[in-house]
Amino acid sequence: MIGWVYRLLVGLLVILVTWDLLREKSLRRQAVAAMVLVPLVLRLLMIK
């Protein structure tokens, strides 16, 4: 159960950061969002 809660939280963050990445006007900020997204997606894949 706690695994699904964790998945939900990290999944929500992934969606929000992806949304930011696509909407952001500044290239630098898009790059920052991309760097944040990498560990978030990896974490999402690792949750057991």
Add this chain to the structure above:
Amino acid sequence: MAIRAARSWISGIVFLGGVAVVVSVSAVAFRDMHRDRPIYPGPGVTRVGMLSAYLGDLAGTGLDTEVYYLEGQTPGATVLVLGGTHPNEPAAFLAAVLLVENAVVERGRLIVVPRANRSGFTCTDPGEGHPQVYEIPTPGGPREFTFGSRATNPVHQWPDPVVYVNRLGQQLTGSEVRNLNRSYPGSPTGYPTEQLGHAITELIRAESPALSIDLHEASPEYPVINAIVAHPRALGLAVEAAMLLELDGMNISVEVSPVGLRGLSHREWGDNTDTLALLLETSNPAQGRLRGRTDAALVLTGQDKFYVRAGERNALYVRFTDRGWPLEERVGRHLQALVSLVEVYSAQHRQTPLVMQGVPQLRELRRDGLGAVLQPPR
């Protein structure tokens, strides 16, 4: 305005593509760590089981692990050997692998658990920069092994408490909740690592090994090094074995298991079962705080210029020269000590000895290397 918005979408999609590439490459490396590198049972292995036979709840989890049984033709003593309690201590793991791949028991029974904390083999410790894998050349090609973590993978046990108070009231830092060698005698309903500890304790209760030996390594600046740590009931045996080893030119000390440090194998196996509990330590510079470049070469050669300098200043508990502490030397020390302990026990119990052949010894490993006694990859 519309053009600017379109540009940001396009660059955003390009960045997303970059994220996908990085994630894919990392995910492949991550998944590869979860692949057990094969251990090839030698002619002495009569049966391979799983630890979950002693605690059903472990079945299907990342902590269940193989148990190798090497049974002789006639009854005698049972000896249990654990490698891989701490998967960042490769000599302990490889000594157990060499037993599985080479030893033949004539009388008695040898039980070997090479990956005691199998989960720990699937990750490395954060911030240590350890290599994920190392290779040992054999005549038939290189054998690859994972260099793991001291503790259970957080993927299998999460989150850590701030302070871990183990079942016996020992207060430890939170991450030690995933350290198998702080979790004994374990609990069938506790943290996964405590369940693992409980399964090993149940194995000892069910199989009644006369000796139970937990193989380890430690950093060269750690006081308990190149040593046998013995439960008080096993102290006489350890001292006699150490004397034999010293006569054979292998320096080794004997330490008695402290009463006040609870949860460790050499204390809890001895207090909670009838076995004679022992722990062996060798010197592993890849674990130490003083090391320099940390790569697969350091794991294999045990050579490090900073440790040489520390040795020159008498800051270590072992002699450290340019030769370092090669992996074959450390594995050989473990196996030599194991054989001495078994010989002493067998001499004291002539009706129920453990008689085994084919265990590679220190001189052989120094001369021929590990590749000569590891089975080639299939």
